[in-house]
Amino acid sequence: MSSTLPTQFKHPYAFNKKYKKSVAYFSMEFAIDQCLKIYSGGLGFLAGSHMRSAYDLKQNVIGIGVLWKQGYYDQYRKEDRMMGVMFQEKIFHFLEDTGIRFTIEISNHPVLVKAMFLNPETFGTAPMFFLSTDLPENDYLAQSTTFRLYDSDPNAKVAQCMVLGLGGAKLLDVLDYTPDRYHFNEAHALSGAFYLYKKFGHNLDKLKEKLVFTTHTPEEAGNEKHDINFLYNLSFFCGLPMAEVRAISGIHDSIFNHTLVGLRFSEKANGVSKLHGEVSRMMWEGYEGVCPITHITNAQNKKFWADPFLEEYRVANDMPGIVKRKTRLKQKLFDVVADQTGKLFNPQLLTIVWARRFAEYKRPDLIARDLVRFKRLMENTNMPIQLIFAGKPYPMDYGAINTFNSLAYLSRSFSNMAVLTGYELKLSRQLKEGADVWLNTPRVTREASGTSGMSAAMNGAVNVSTNDGWICEFYNNGINSFVLPTVDYQLPTYEQDALDLENLLNVLENEIIPTYYLNREKWNSIVSASLNSVSPFFDSSRMADEYYEKMYK
Structure with a gap:
């Protein structure tokens, strides 16, 4: 595996010597420009600013996200002036089809994934890849996985997270590219950690050396939990036997807490303000195996x-x-x-x-x-x-x-x-x-x-x-x-x-x-x-x- 991207996807600048270490930054949403409607709010605004500053500082960072065909939603007024929700197909002519196609397993079925590329010079960002299952080879259920950001159906939502995490990690292998660090911006990409665990020879310490994690919210809804058997049936654990999943994750009951496992799989984690760092340490101090949690206060470009x-x-x-x-x-x-x-x-x-x-x-x-x-x-x-x-x-x-x-x-x-x-x-x-x-x-x-x-x-x-x-x-x-x-x-x-x-x-x-x-x-x-x-x-x-x-x- 190489630490250099293929020529057609390379950064358009020589790296600043402070930022030569290679980083793949995974996020469910990025707010890059008004015309690229694949974001919902603050998490996306933050990630978009991060990608712009990575470009400004000449950092060795790439972004990995999902190409949401219908975005988050279009907000409008109904006839009575109240709020309406509309899901409308978005078309982004400025994205480049990489020609890359690969499969991942969701619910024990192969799902074809394609990768689109955002050229760094288009909006002044780090090189970025966006994954989509909207392909005619997939059945409609698989195609629709990447239609709506944060789908309300739990099966679809987890499948979306698998496209980001598992799909993003596999994309890097298809590119023959192994970054020095995998950065998960929230726990949405967590399925990718199980893929990497297998890639690194079922070596949890090796995974921890590579993975860092940002937690963004003390809100219950933002720290997702699912029944561990539900996730297993969705192929969330990349084919690992349940006993091994429990052994490495430390989850011994039926409730799989995504943020908790993200904190256990990472070498370091951070909250997104000084106060949030303090709140996060208090939230997770009673759990075994949690990595050190610092804080890096969010900012905007x-x-x-x-x-x-x-x-x-x-x-x-x-x-x-x-x-x-x-x-x-x-x-x-x-x-x-x-x-x-x-x-x-x-x-x-x-x-x-x-x-x-x-x-x-x-x-x-x-x-x-x-x-x-x-x-x-x-x-x-x-x-x-x-x-x-x-x-x-x-x-x-x-x-x-x-x-x-x-x-x-x-x-x-x-x-x-x-x-x-x-x-x-x-x-x-x-x-x-x-x-x-x-x-x-x-x-x-x-x-x-x-x-x-x-x-x-x-x-x-x-x-x-x-x-x-x-x-x-x-x-x-x-x-x-x-x-x-x-x-x-x-x-x-x-x-x-x-x-x-x-x-x-x-x-x-x-x-x-x-x-x-x-x-x-x-x-x-x-x-x-x-x-x-x-x-x-x-x-x-x-x-x-x-x-x-x-x-x-």
């Missing part, structure tokens, strides 16, 4: 996310230029608001944005739960605000969809409130460019990192957040952001929510809104401090470098 004119004014310390450009960016966002909702927003007014994946623990509707105070806030004509929501719930998370629809319905009562559909890379950038305040409301310890606020800060938005995830390492309260007092996360959730709501409304009414309207000099100093303090630490070049320093050595 500034070159991709930051408006270049704002950045130019920031470097020149030109606050009038920043204000003028920010006003223009707000108007561009408000053109989208007008197009979607028929509401005309004013770029001179304080604009608050909540935009990210809709999930219960993120509490998108928190600000509106006290309707009396919310109405007073929205109807204040002396110091008016404008409020925008956007984000995609998981398409089968009916609770989150109901929250989205409830906010959409509430917005009918206010000309200064908008709920937008189509939250993907393009709209995400427009919202960050046009926001004065970037609102983040997860329950503390539940948000591993939450990177959207980083790219918002790169575009002159002021973060207002609970004290969770990355913000703990960024904020200087009242200087570059506003962070709510931390409530006791051991309280019942309804008590946490009530306290956080009270604190949020207080800081909006008593600090943020008056500062914007009555002390613009101070507001501008907060914007300036935010712009200047978000990088370089929260630029993904630091993150990509840190993975080499902490994980790949």
Whole structure:
């Protein structure tokens, strides 16, 4: 096996001597560009920034993902203005067919897999391979495995993970390429570890020497568990006998915890913020065989996310230029608001944005739960605000969809409130460019990192957040952001929510809104401090470098 890629897939640069060690980075989703719709949210945004920074730093990294034929889903408004879910075929003419075909076993049946290639020069990324089962030689069930990101059917979801893990590991063998490190970004690729265990002569120590693992969430839903016999029947363990699976994984009951086994199979693991590293160590400290867990705080690629004119004014310390450009960016966002909702927003007014994946623990509707105070806030004509929501719930998370629809319905009562559909890379950038305040409301310890606020800060938005995830390492309260007092996360959730709501409304009414309207000099100093303090630490070049320093050595 070679440590060099075949000529047609090679990196278009000489490697920086710091980053010569070869790494294959496996991720279920990558947000590379608006036109490559194979991502759902933060995990993909993070992975996409990582691949861009690998290119910028001339690192010896390749990316391995899945080519989702229908993407995550297309979000639209139904006739009653509520949210609709549409699955539509995506066609990517810029991807190159490698001509590579190979089979993997799923449910004891051969499934043909093809590999598509994203040239590094197309979007400025590391070389990337995307796997698909959408081939006429496969039956429809096998073809559909790579149709929808995060399929709701457990059989299909595990099969998808096998395409990424087992398929990705086998692809590298077909390429005659053995990297120095296999990096699993979340446990989705775990089936690949069983393939590698066999490849390395059933030597678990050899596997651990090669494998590193990033865990992204303390949420139960993000740390998947399945019945071990269910996985065995799906051929998840690459033909290993059950006794050997149990012996190497340490799973002796019926519940196979994917994250736990990922931590047992890896030499090193990391959480994605300082706080998340601490939470992860507490979560897994009682389990035997878990590898050391450090932290590498997530980051976003500034070159991709930051408006270049704002950045130019920031470097020149030109606050009038920043204000003028920010006003223009707000108007561009408000053109989208007008197009979607028929509401005309004013770029001179304080604009608050909540935009990210809709999930219960993120509490998108928190600000509106006290309707009396919310109405007073929205109807204040002396110091008016404008409020925008956007984000995609998981398409089968009916609770989150109901929250989205409830906010959409509430917005009918206010000309200064908008709920937008189509939250993907393009709209995400427009919202960050046009926001004065970037609102983040997860329950503390539940948000591993939450990177959207980083790219918002790169575009002159002021973060207002609970004290969770990355913000703990960024904020200087009242200087570059506003962070709510931390409530006791051991309280019942309804008590946490009530306290956080009270604190949020207080800081909006008593600090943020008056500062914007009555002390613009101070507001501008907060914007300036935010712009200047978000990088370089929260630029993904630091993150990509840190993975080499902490994980790949």
